[in-house]
């Protein structure tokens with residue numbers, strides 16, 4: 001067994017254990033492999049272990065990898081900050097965008113998604129614990145955003161994404177409460193099934209609070225070396 005496979009098995013075991021402890025079905029928690037800064041050959045090797053969903057933060061880096069890995073059936077997730085002048089590339093090349101925090105961005109993504117493609121999966125990013133420097137809408141803005149974004153034709157509004165401050169595990173419960181509350185605002189409530197929260201260091205706490213998608217980089221690929229970025 002190679003190192004990547006070992007790391008992935010370990011993360012899957014951690015997810016399973018966290019689910020057991022709170023009596024959740026491990027099939028409800030999806031693993032998103034966060035591959036920013038890692039070269040496409042590493043993603044290819046991780047794919048060979050069975051991983052299909054990969055998350056990227058930087059658009060140009062992601063587009064290069066998407067081109068290099070065209071022969072694989074990867075589900076690409078964009079988890080970085082969404083700039084309005086970049087929405088066309090996101091609409092064309094990704095299956096999911098997690099960082100939508102205003103209506104204008106969602107409208108552009110919907111308008112730029114080809115009608116021949118499946119609907120683009122969207123999560124609304126919420127600044128759940130009021131951080132100054134963070135992206136994301138306020139919790140108060142979420143109900144109206146759900147109402148409006150869920151009506152856009154080429155999107156499928158799946159849920160919420162949060163990145164709380166380190167060690168603020170209470171924020172995960174706040175996100176779960178908000179997630180449950182706003183479902184009634186959704187035009188297609190059966191689509192509302194994703195709570196994207198938890199990373200390498202706080203997976204178990206996020207799962208205990210109700211995460212359905214953990215975004216894991218370091219625990220799968222090792223530490224990131226930004227000086228290697230091309």
Ligand SMILES: *Cc1c(COP(=O)(O)O)cnc(C)c1O
Pocket residue numbers: 034036057079080163199200201215216217218219
């Ligand atoms: C980098 C990143 C992750 C992964 O973080 P790790 O601590 O390496 O697991 C998850 N989510 C987002 C939004 C990120 O930018």
